[in-house]
Amino acid sequence: MTHRHDCADPTCKEVFELLSDYVDGDLSPGLREALAQHLGACPPCDRFLKTFQKTRALCRESLMEEMPEELRSRLRTFLRSRIPRK
C-alpha cells in the first residue's frame, strides 16, 4: 500500500534521510523549503516528523538527570583524598 501524493521532489525516503538536518537547521534555504512543502503535502511524512521530534523531547526529558547530591559529595571526598593539598 504505497502512499500517494502530489509532491514528487524530494521523495519520502529523501525526506526521512534529511530530517535531522531539517530539525537542526542545517539545510540550505532551498532544500529546507522543498522539505517543508513536502511535509505540508504528505501526511505520513508529517506524522513521522512529529514522532521524530517527540522522541527527541522524551529522550531529553528522561536523560536530563541531575547528579545526585550523594554522588557529588562522594566525588569531592574522593578527589580531596587523591589530590595533595598545598
Next chain:
Amino acid sequence: MNRLSAADPDLLLVERLRGGDESAFEALMGRYEGKVYRLAAGMMKNREDALDAVQDAFLSVFRKIDSFKGESAFSTWLYRIALNAVYMRLRSRSRHDRTEPLENHEEDFDPITGHVRAVIPDWSERADDAVLRKELGGVIRETVASLPDDYRAIFTLRDVEGLSNQQVAEILGLSVAATKTRLHRARLFLRERLSRYVQGDSR
C-alpha cells in the same frame, strides 16, 4: 591565553589552577561535574560505574591541566577526557562496543517512487499519558544503552547536552559528516523503538 581568558571563564579558571589555586579546580568541577556525570550515566547505565568514570575524568583533568593548550574549548578537552574514562571503564567490563545492529528501513519505501508505504501513526499525543510516559523513561534508557558506544555518546552530547555537531565531532575525533550520520541513525532507531512500544508492540 591571557587575552582569551578575559572572555572565557573556563580559561580564567584554568590559568588560576595552573598557578596553584586549587579553588579554581573546585569551581571547574562545579561548572562541569553535572554534565560529565550525565554523559557517564547515559553511557554506563549504572550509577556506581558512572561515578567511577567521573572520578577518573576529574583526576585526569587535575593531573593533565598543563597539557591543555587551549587549541579547543576547555569543555571539548574535558568531554574528551571524560569519554576516554568512560571507554576505559566499559572495556574493563568487556562491554565496549556491545552493539545491536541499527535497522535499515528500505522496506518502508516504494523502491521505484521512494514514497513511504509503511503505515506511520502519530503517537506523539498518546505518549503524553502519565503512566505511559513513566514506562517510556525505562524504554528510552534501555534503547540508548543498546546503541553502539559512539552513537550513544553522540546522541547524549548532542540531544541531551545540546552541544553542536562541530563540538561533538571534535570530542569524538570524527568528521562532522560522520557525526551527523550517526546522530541521525541513533534518532531514527530511538523513534522506531518508542513507536513500537507506544503502539503496544514491544518486540
